[in-house]
Amino acid sequence: MIESERDRAADQAYRDHANDVYRVAYGILRDPDEALDATHDTFARAWERWDQYDRQRPLRGWLHGIVVHLALDQLRRRRVRRLALPVLGRATASLERTTEPDPADDVTRRQLVEAALDGLRPEVRATLVLRHFYGYDYAQIGTFLGISSGTVGSTLSRAHAAIRRRLEAEDASAPGESSPATSPTLAARRGTSTEPPEVLR
Amino acid sequence: MTRDPHANALDDATIEQLVRDVAGSWTMPPVRLDAPSWRDRVRRPGARRLAVAGGWLGRFGQAATAAAALTVVGALIAVVLTHPPTEPGKSPQPSTGTTPGPTRGAQATPLPKILLAGDEPNPAVVVVRTERGDYARVDLATGSIDGPLTSKSSSSELRLQGGGTMVCLCVSESGSIGGMPTDNSVSLDRYDSRGKLTSSSPIQSFSGEPDPRDVGELIPDKPAHVLTNIGYSPDGRYGFVGWSVRAHPVWQSGIVVVDMRDGSIVSRLALPDASDGEGDARRVVTAPGVVGSIGSSSVAIARSWYEWTPAASLEPSYTFENDVFTAKLGNGTFSDLAPVRLASDCGATVNRAGALPDGGFWLACTQGGAELTIVRRLAADGSLLGDVRVNGGVGIDADPTALSDNGATLYVWDPSGATLTGVDLANGTKTSGKGIAAAGEGPLSALGHWLAPTAAAKSFLRGALAISPDGSRIYAIGVKGGGSSHEMAGSTGVFVFDAASLEPAGVWQPTADYVSLAVSADGRFVYAAGLPGIDAAGERQLDQQASITVYDTTDGSVRLIAGRLGGDMLSFISSALN
Numbered sequence: 001m002i003e004s005e006r007d008r009a010a011d012q013a014y015r016d017h018a019n020d021v022y023r024v025a026y027g028i029l030r031d032p033d034e035a036l037d038a039t040h041d042t043f044a045r046a047w048e049r050w051d052q053y054d055r056q057r058p059l060r061g062w063l064h065g066i067v068v069h070l071a072l073d074q075l076r077r078r079r080v081r082r083l084a085l086p087v088l089g090r091a092t093a094s095l096e097r098t099t100e101p102d103p104a105d106d107v108t109r110r111q112l113v114e115a116a117l118d119g120l121r122p123e124v125r126a127t128l129v130l131r132h133f134y135g136y137d138y139a140q141i142g143t144f145l146g147i148s149s150g151t152v153g154s155t156l157s158r159a160h161a162a163i164r165r166r167l168e169a170e171d172a173s174a175p176g177e178s179s180p181a182t183s184p185t186l187a188a189r190r191g192t193s194t195e196p197p198e199v200l201r
Numbered sequence: 202m203t204r205d206p207h208a209n210a211l212d213d214a215t216i217e218q219l220v221r222d223v224a225g226s227w228t229m230p231p232v233r234l235d236a237p238s239w240r241d242r243v244r245r246p247g248a249r250r251l252a253v254a255g256g257w258l259g260r261f262g263q264a265a266t267a268a269a270a271l272t273v274v275g276a277l278i279a280v281v282l283t284h285p286p287t288e289p290g291k292s293p294q295p296s297t298g299t300t301p302g303p304t305r306g307a308q309a310t311p312l313p314k315i316l317l318a319g320d321e322p323n324p325a326v327v328v329v330r331t332e333r334g335d336y337a338r339v340d341l342a343t344g345s346i347d348g349p350l351t352s353k354s355s356s357s358e359l360r361l362q363g364g365g366t367m368v369c370l371c372v373s374e375s376g377s378i379g380g381m382p383t384d385n386s387v388s389l390d391r392y393d394s395r396g397k398l399t400s401s402s403p404i405q406s407f408s409g410e411p412d413p414r415d416v417g418e419l420i421p422d423k424p425a426h427v428l429t430n431i432g433y434s435p436d437g438r439y440g441f442v443g444w445s446v447r448a449h450p451v452w453q454s455g456i457v458v459v460d461m462r463d464g465s466i467v468s469r470l471a472l473p474d475a476s477d478g479e480g481d482a483r484r485v486v487t488a489p490g491v492v493g494s495i496g497s498s499s500v501a502i503a504r505s506w507y508e509w510t511p512a513a514s515l516e517p518s519y520t521f522e523n524d525v526f527t528a529k530l531g532n533g534t535f536s537d538l539a540p541v542r543l544a545s546d547c548g549a550t551v552n553r554a555g556a557l558p559d560g561g562f563w564l565a566c567t568q569g570g571a572e573l574t575i576v577r578r579l580a581a582d583g584s585l586l587g588d589v590r591v592n593g594g595v596g597i598d599a600d601p602t603a604l605s606d607n608g609a610t611l612y613v614w615d616p617s618g619a620t621l622t623g624v625d626l627a628n629g630t631k632t633s634g635k636g637i638a639a640a641g642e643g644p645l646s647a648l649g650h651w652l653a654p655t656a657a658a659k660s661f662l663r664g665a666l667a668i669s670p671d672g673s674r675i676y677a678i679g680v681k682g683g684g685s686s687h688e689m690a691g692s693t694g695v696f697v698f699d700a701a702s703l704e705p706a707g708v709w710q711p712t713a714d715y716v717s718l719a720v721s722a723d724g725r726f727v728y729a730a731g732l733p734g735i736d737a738a739g740e741r742q743l744d745q746q747a748s749i750t751v752y753d754t755t756d757g758s759v760r761l762i763a764g765r766l767g768g769d770m771l772s773f774i775s776s777a778l779n
Contacts, residue, residue: 010239014239018229019228019229022227022228022229023224023227023228023229026227027224027227032230035229036229036230039229039239040238040239040241040242041239041242042239043239044239044240044242044243045744047239047240047243048243069768072768073733073734073768074734076332076734076768076770109219110219110222110223110226113219113220113222113223114223117220117223119380120380128220128224129220129224132217132220132221132224133220133221133224133225146349148352151352154375158377158380160213160216161377162377162379162380163211163216163219163220164211164216165379166419167211168211168417169417169418169419
């Protein structure tokens with residue numbers, strides 16, 4: 001492919017799929033600026049490797065394969081820095097308190113799901129987005145992440161359980177739905193960003 | 202987004218829809234016109250051709266031809282050891298701050314896939330641990346890396362055997378509560394020299410339960426429910442499977458001894474139960490492990506624990522301590538288990554233990570990784586002989602210790618201060634040697650920024666020290682930065698010390714940000730593994746993959762670079778490569 005054709009194809013790919021690439025990057029990185037960074041890097045790497053793209057396969061999947069690798073690598077660099085703490089192996093979370101959430105139920109639930117996703121490992125978040133938003137099969141996701149199809153399935157199962165527990169725990173502690181298991185601490189955190197520290201391992 | 206408020210439980214379909222709804226809201230923000238776009242990040246053909254030719258050639262300028270540059274590089278690559286700036290017979294002076302810093306100029310290109318200056322080093326195939334906790338074979342002759350070997354948990358431990366075969370007490374995790382597994386299954390897996398699984402035999406499974414006090418509670422610490430700790434006897438005859446499981450209100454723990462010849466269980470040792478935390482405190486007790494031989498047929502066993510309070514606090518207070526026991530070990534069977542009363546405040550981690558000449562023993566404990574090492578010497582009657590404290594760099598997660606072959610000296614390395622301390626274990630005295638700084642403008646730095654010290658953050662080392670097989674030299678990875686800084690600033694290279702005098706013998710400039718070090722069985726070569734994702738100038742370089750650089754110990758020249766070993770950090774499984 002001559003360079004002008006490659007330029008045109010890459011430009012078209014960017015127009016068509018930049019948001020799809022960004023979504024997966026954000027799912028992994030959870031930071032808009034870093035996700036944007038990874039998105040641009042993805043298209044730069046794609047341009048360089050354009051000859052390796054198998055045109056019999058969907059372009060979006062190829063781009064997702066690149067962005068998963070880049071974003072996880074980017075995140076790894078971030079984790080390396082976070083490990084440089086006096087108390088090694090323990091994250092000292094710096095949590096941002098946000099304003100009270102919108103009382104509308106779906107908005108609250110969306111925030112809870114976002115918080116639950118924050119508590120999952122980046123690879124798990126990527127698996128959820130790739131499976132549930134984009135519908136990739138387990139084998140394809142396994143290829144993206146370098147894991148087996150079986151691991152993809154068990155990862156999804158455990159991720160669902162984690163989200164379910166998080167939502168049900170919050171439901172149980174909601175006003176008017178008192179539960180013996182409700183703790184003052186948990187109730188006090190309702191309406192705040194409860195990002196748990198990233199597990200560093 | 203809607204839901205049925207009366208639903209009793211969230212089914213999978215609902216969760217999938219929730220994820221779709223949330224992910225659908227993640228849309229790309231507007232891109233500033235003056236911000237670098239993907240086009241600005243593309244390496245144009247000229248640069249890429251140079252990268253293919255060796256990457257670092259770009260530093261000579263695009264006008265230079267690849268052939269001419271290779272000739273120059275070939276001459277320069279035979280870099281010599283930088284000799285200490287001291288007169289013979291005098292103690293070396295501390296560095297005066299001439300440790301090379303980040304260099305100026307254009308961004309570096311990635312390391313080459315393979316660069317060989319002379320014959321292949323021996324060994325040319327090494328087994329490494331990957332960042333994900335698995336293992337892989339690296340063929341340095343081709344600069345290639347195989348896929349993961351075990352696909353098991355990072356708790357697994359692989360051991361090399363004769364003929365290149367491998368054996369692994371591998372751990373598989375299952376179940377999940379609070380994001381942590383509830384079951385660990387240990388198997389004895391055997392691999393041929395090409396990494397193919399030839400057999401797998403189950404050993405034992407362990408199950409832990411969540412803390413019933415925290416049902417429905419968000420515990421930010423995400424405590425484990427079950428843990429394992431795998432080790433081997435020095436001769437490889439026995440495998441030690443340390444385990445701990447929560448069974449509220451205690452943690453149960455012990456060690457299973459496995460005969461590695463046939464996978465049979467030789468014996469089981471149960472340690473005393475430990476509390477899982479009183480009141481609003483929560484405690485995780487890690488799986489015990491054998492940390493050293495402390496005399497004829499006796500070993501030291503360490504079991505560390507950490508506790509935090511309040512349990513659900515986002516910023517709890519942590520306590521790190523350990524329990525140490527002694528036991529007799531004969532024919533794979535433990536007996537006469539006894540607690541060591543004076544070990545609890547030694548440090549967060551007990552890394553090593555060994556015998557003292559008078560029948561006592563010593564423990565090497567670390568606090569904060571390399572930040573503080575305490576060598577505690579105990580008499581045969583259990584009384585304290587004394588502590589030797591060695592300070593190191595802050596924020597470096599590493600075991601900074603290595604034991605001399607005769608067991609008489611414990612070496613403690615400060616990676617950021619480039620200081621090596623030798624502790625005479627018999628009498629508790631210590632001596633130190635300060636590593637010399639690398640030449641900032643030596644022949645290697647002229648080659649390009651990938652050969653210059655990096656300036657990127659790095660905070661852990663997996664194999665910071667290696668001792669030559671004859672015990673005469675010590676090699677250590679230096680880290681730039683330290684002090685009160687939590688952001689490490691890259692590698693300062695491989696420091697070389699005379700083991701007897703602790704005087705510096707030189708420093709080899711880094712080709713990457715090193716995290717792991719090993720020496721060949723014949724002592725001829727030192728292998729250094731570099732981080733991926735960072736270029737030589739310390740800038741984020743996504744195309745820079747993990748690397749292994751091999752130095753010829755006779756003159757410190759770079760014998761080989763394998764620079765395209767994937768995106769996972771690699772580390773050597775032993776400081777001695779067979």
